[in-house]
Amino acid sequence: MSQTQIAVIVGSLRRDSFNRKLATAIAKLGPADFSFTQVQIGDLPLYNQDDDANQAEPVKRLKAGIAAAQGLLFVTPEYNRSMPGVLKNALDHASRPYGQSAWAGKPAGVLGVSVGAIGTAMAQQHLRNVLAYLDVPTLGQPEAFVHAKEGLFDANGDIGPDSRKFLQGWMDRYVGWVKKHAG
Numbered sequence: 001m002s003q004t005q006i007a008v009i010v011g012s013l014r015r016d017s018f019n020r021k022l023a024t025a026i027a028k029l030g031p032a033d034f035s036f037t038q039v040q041i042g043d044l045p046l047y048n049q050d051d052d053a054n055q056a057e058p059v060k061r062l063k064a065g066i067a068a069a070q071g072l073l074f075v076t077p078e079y080n081r082s083m084p085g086v087l088k089n090a091l092d093h094a095s096r097p098y099g100q101s102a103w104a105g106k107p108a109g110v111l112g113v114s115v116g117a118i119g120t121a122m123a124q125q126h127l128r129n130v131l132a133y134l135d136v137p138t139l140g141q142p143e144a145f146v147h148a149k150e151g152l153f154d155a156n157g158d159i160g161p162d163s164r165k166f167l168q169g170w171m172d173r174y175v176g177w178v179k180k181h182a183g
């Protein structure tokens with residue numbers, strides 16, 4: 001069975017990140033022919049256009065990870081009503097040098113979990129704006145604004161029973177989206 005590779009980009013570097021837990025748990029709801037790999041963005045330098053002709057090793061690694069994937073999954077918190085800087089930094093790095101973006105054409109899904117009441121809605125909208133410019137076809141529905149509440153994860157770190165049906169439905173739509181766009 002040939003595998004569809006998904007590069008997972010988590011917008012939090014926090015050790016006990018809810019978003020990293022969500023990224024790990026939702027990957028288990030994917031089909032057997034989908035492989036989800038979290039790409040590292042925490043060691044990327046701050047983006048500097050002067051370095052475009054000589055990208056640092058972590059940048060090359062990020063771009064290779066994206067190039068090897070047929071799809072993208074972004075799982076991000078909301079910081080001050082937008083996406084975290086570490087995520088924007090990663091988006092900028094892999095979009096360059098001009099004309100050599102790693103993102104273009106890769107189908108994507110966007111998810112996020114927050115302790116706040118509107119559950120990453122603003123961060124996701126800002127991210128969608130950037131992804132549209134980067135020519136990344138992004139699943140529109142269902143939207144997933146997950147609230148970090150008791151029981152979201154079970155004792156094994158899997159999605160808890162209250163959220164499982166919704167997130168399985170999300171994953172099923174995402175898989176269809178990737179298959180449609182990855183060709």
Ligand SMILES: Cc1cc2nc3c(=O)[nH]c(=O)nc-3n(C[C@H](O)[C@H](O)[C@H](O)COP(=O)(O)O)c2cc1C
Pocket residue numbers: 012013014016017018019020077078079080081082113114115116117118119120
């Ligand atoms: C700098 C900063 C800004 C934040 N701004 C928001 C915000 O705008 N909206 C929101 O819902 N939560 C906000 N939060 C709270 C996050 O939802 C919470 O810290 C969450 O646990 C972060 O995700 P993580 O667990 O994956 O690291 C903010 C947290 C930090 C540290």
